[in-house]
Amino acid sequence: MNIMNLINALPGAAAQGLIWGIMAIGVYITFRILDVADLTVDGTMCTGGAVCIMLMLSGWDVWPAMLAATGVGMLAGLMTGIFHTFMGIPAILSGILTQLSLYSINLKIMGKANQAINVSNFDLLVSLRYIRDVPFWRNTIFIVAVIIVVLIALLYWFFGTELGCSLRATGCNPGMSRAQGINTNFNKVLGLMLSNGLVAFSSALLTQYQGFADVNMGRGAIVIGLAAVIIGEAIFGHIFRNFALRLLGVALGSILYYLVLQVVIWMGIDTDLLKLLSALVVAVFLAFPYWKGKYFAKPVKKGGNANA
Amino acid sequence: MLELKNLYKTFNPGTINEKTALNGLSLNIKDGEFVTVIGGNGAGKSTMLNAVAGTWMVDEGQILIDGIDVTKLPEHKRAIYLGRVFQDPMTGTAATMGIEENLALAKRRGKTRLLKPGITAAEREEYRELLKILGLGLEDRLTSKVGLLSGGQRQALTLLMATLKKPKLLLLDEHTAALDPKTAAKVLEITDMIVNRDHLTTLMITHNMKDAILHGNRLIMMMDGRIILDIEGEEKKKLTVRDLLDQFERVSGEQFTNDSALLG
Numbered sequence: 201m202n203i204m205n206l207i208n209a210l211p212g213a214a215a216q217g218l219i220w221g222i223m224a225i226g227v228y229i230t231f232r233i234l235d236v237a238d239l240t241v242d243g244t245m246c247t248g249g250a251v252c253i254m255l256m257l258s259g260w261d262v263w264p265a266m267l268a269a270t271g272v273g274m275l276a277g278l279m280t281g282i283f284h285t286f287m288g289i290p291a292i293l294s295g296i297l298t299q300l301s302l303y304s305i306n307l308k309i310m311g312k313a314n315q316a317i318n319v320s321n322f323d324l325l326v327s328l329r330y331i332r333d334v335p336f337w338r339n340t341i342f343i344v345a346v347i348i349v350v351l352i353a354l355l356y357w358f359f360g361t362e363l364g365c366s367l368r369a370t371g372c373n374p375g376m377s378r379a380q381g382i383n384t385n386f387n388k389v390l391g392l393m394l395s396n397g398l399v400a401f402s403s404a405l406l407t408q409y410q411g412f413a414d415v416n417m418g419r420g421a422i423v424i425g426l427a428a429v430i431i432g433e434a435i436f437g438h439i440f441r442n443f444a445l446r447l448l449g450v451a452l453g454s455i456l457y458y459l460v461l462q463v464v465i466w467m468g469i470d471t472d473l474l475k476l477l478s479a480l481v482v483a484v485f486l487a488f489p490y491w492k493g494k495y496f497a498k499p500v501k502k503g504g505n506a507n508a
Numbered sequence: 509m510l511e512l513k514n515l516y517k518t519f520n521p522g523t524i525n526e527k528t529a530l531n532g533l534s535l536n537i538k539d540g541e542f543v544t545v546i547g548g549n550g551a552g553k554s555t556m557l558n559a560v561a562g563t564w565m566v567d568e569g570q571i572l573i574d575g576i577d578v579t580k581l582p583e584h585k586r587a588i589y590l591g592r593v594f595q596d597p598m599t600g601t602a603a604t605m606g607i608e609e610n611l612a613l614a615k616r617r618g619k620t621r622l623l624k625p626g627i628t629a630a631e632r633e634e635y636r637e638l639l640k641i642l643g644l645g646l647e648d649r650l651t652s653k654v655g656l657l658s659g660g661q662r663q664a665l666t667l668l669m670a671t672l673k674k675p676k677l678l679l680l681d682e683h684t685a686a687l688d689p690k691t692a693a694k695v696l697e698i699t700d701m702i703v704n705r706d707h708l709t710t711l712m713i714t715h716n717m718k719d720a721i722l723h724g725n726r727l728i729m730m731m732d733g734r735i736i737l738d739i740e741g742e743e744k745k746k747l748t749v750r751d752l753l754d755q756f757e758r759v760s761g762e763q764f765t766n767d768s769a770l771l772g
Contacts, residue, residue, distance in 0.1 A: 358623075362616055365605075365626035369613050372602040379561070379600070380669070381587035381617040 206466040210459065211331050211341065217458035218344040219326070219405045220424055221451030222351060224432075226398030227425030228450050233359075234371040234391040239295035240280045241399045241425060243302025244273045245418030248400025249407030250309040253317050262325050266404045273400020274393040276302060281389030291388075306415050314414040317407070324408040340409065347405075348451050351398070356444040367391055399425075420475050423482050428454035430485040509709045510537040510677055515559055515569035517733075529555035530566065531733030537677075537726075541740075542703055542710040544720040546752075547730035553713045554595075556730070557679050560711070562586045574676050588618030591670030591708075593663065593683040600666030603655030607646060607665065610654055611635045614669035638668060642698060660691035664698055671702050678703065680712040684719075696723065717749045731760055 223245060230238040248269040255265040276298055283294035307313065319327040326340040336342050358364045369377045370387040377384050399421070407413040432446075432453025440449045465471060517530040529552045537543055545553050559566050560573075562583040571579045573589045594600050601610050612627035612635075632650060639647040642664045646657075654662060663683055670678060680699065684692035700723060703710050714720050720727055727744050729737035729752070736759045739747060 360626050361623045362619075362621035362626050363623060365609060365613060366616075366621045368605060369602045372604045373599070375594075375599055376602055377613075378583040379587055379590075379592045380613050381584050381619075382613075382621070383584045 206463065209462050209466065212328065213458040213462040214455055215326070215331055215340045215344060215409065216406075217455030218341060218348060218451065219402055219409055220458065221348055221402075221428065221454035222344075222405065223399050223402035223421065224425045224428030224450045224454045225348075225351065225355070225447055226395040226402065227422065228429050228447065229355075229391055229395040229398070231426065231429060232371075233368055234388060234395075236284075236291040236371075236388070236392075237295070237422070237426075238277075238280065238392060238395060239292060239422055240276055240298045240302070240392070240396055241295075242418045242421045243299040243306065244276045244396045244399040245403045245406075245421035246306045246413065246415055247276055247302055247309070247418075248273050248403030249413035249417060250306050250315070250415075251400070252404035253315050253407050253413045254309055256317060256322055256324075257315065262323060262408070266325070266401060269404040270397045270401045273403070274397040276400070277393035277396030278389060280396070281392040284392075285385035285388055303415065310413060310415065313416075314412055316412040319408075319411060326405055326409045328409060328411065344405065348448075352444050352447045352451075355447060359443060363390075420478070423475075423478055424454075424457065426486070427457050427478060427482045430482065431456050434485065434488075509539045509541070509574055510535070510560065510711070511570075511572040512536075512556070512560070513570040513572070515556075515571070516567045517555060517559060517564075518567060529733055530559060530569075533569070533734055535728070535735060537709060537711065540707050540709055541726050542708075542724035543712070543726045543728060544724040545711065545713045545728050545730060546715075546717060546720045551730040552733035553730055554681055555733070557681050557711065557713060560586075560677070561590060561592055561679060589676040591673075591675035591678045593666045593670050593678075593680050595682040595685050597659040597662040597666070597686055600669070601654045601662055604653060606651045607639070607654055607657075608632055608635050608650040610665065611638075611669060611672060614672045617673045638672070641701075642668065658691075660687050660695055663687065663695050667695070667698060667702060671706060671708065674706055674708070676709065678708045678710040680710065682713050682715060685715055699723070717752055721747045721749065721752070729756060729759075736760060 223241070227238070227241060230236045251269040251272045252265045255268055256262065260268075279301070280294045280298040283289045283297055284291050289297070317324070319329050326343055330338055330340045359368060366377065366382045367387045367390065369380070370382060370384045371391070374384045377387075403418070406417070429450050430453070432449035432451070435456070436445070436449035436452060440446050461474065464474070464477070469477075512533055512535040515530045515533040517528075519525070519527045519529055527550075529550075531552070533552065533556060535556075545556070547553050558564065560571060562578065562581060566579065569579070570577060573586070576589070578586050578589070592600070602613065605613075608627055608631070612631060615631065636647045636650060639650075644661055644664055646661060646665065654665065657665065667683070683699075684695050687695060696719060699712070702708070710724065712724060721744070725744065726738070726740035727747065728735050728739075737755055
């Protein structure tokens, strides 16, 4: 266990954490704001990359390719939204259905199970190679950090608008929202599209970073996203009250997740077990609010303080 | 203002839980009337309000608000005409949002919500003044999350939200039933004040016969999904709980067995 191995691996982990942080912000929008666990993201986390890589291989520039990837991700969200609102299928099942269909769609987009892109031949925005020995403005960590700040600013603005407020209300209390004239079905679809657009954008970045897209790259993405949301809230929840800061907390949670993952790998754990560990850690964290209410509830004092 | 024509609604048709909640209900409410609604459990009071609000569609019949046929209109589109306060204080507000944000949501009822600011500085001042009228100290807690408020405070706020944009019709579904007697009286007092100030056409369900007599200028009693008693004007002013019970027995041919209606 050479400590230098770990230290050398940390910048890469941070970059990956940042890229997944964008994905986690997407999960935050559905899971926390819309109050829906959207499993579409396991599919979208590949779709975005698949679209981006195929467009770039056919000669598109990186930004238009990433925008197109985002658009296709939004279409995936639209599909889940239609399953859920128009067809009345429970949200979680709607997500699973889209996720499954995306598996076929991703294979069709790429033509095979994976596609590679060489950073030497293409002008990529981010890459494993752009972590060290590049000017800071070419550094992947810097670029993704700037993107995250811009995205958080945009989302902060959006959720303060009339439409954004109505979206928050829809997640908080759908009945009240309808009584106030809000079309909750439309808002749910919109939230799902927004979320999956962000996830696909993150996927497009991840594909460039690792230099390939793979049909299995999104497997378990929802768990990583939830882990980032939960870690962010557990650690920064008490100091980050403001909405923009809470989104930042989610991104930081994602970085922490990847740093911890790196440490665990460095300690020599069997990497086949990583997904099992992630799932169990997320399960325990999700259980905390429930346990807190059930086993650690403070007894209510009645009739004032008897021992005073 | 509100016309209900021959409404029918059956829940769980074809099952053992089949329940006919509205059975040929007709009602005509004139502009400015404040109607109180009483009746036993399962009489169809809440069903009537939900039918007007569009929580679900009625099986048969027609609903007109101010001459506009809303029978087929989805809930969020009818909301333009309606202000609603519910029985459960949790249902009328968004708990994780601030007091001012909830009011701002209500202010935009019936308006297309796009990318303009969700709340403006001028609105904040307006809300502060409006909250003062309630006399609950909420004007100093504009950014507090509504989830932190007591049931009575939440109902008072919901009432303010329901009337912030003047509705054609105010629907109150036992909005004081979940409150303690003192708070309930306070919320009813606020209700009267707002209804009189804005001359609102109002439909208020209550379990409490005294409240039904004391408030409003028309009283209807429901049973088995229909109106069995309709009293207004001078006759209503002279009404006592005893009269109501006698009337009920005469009309329905049975004893009024709902204790909460008697004791409340």
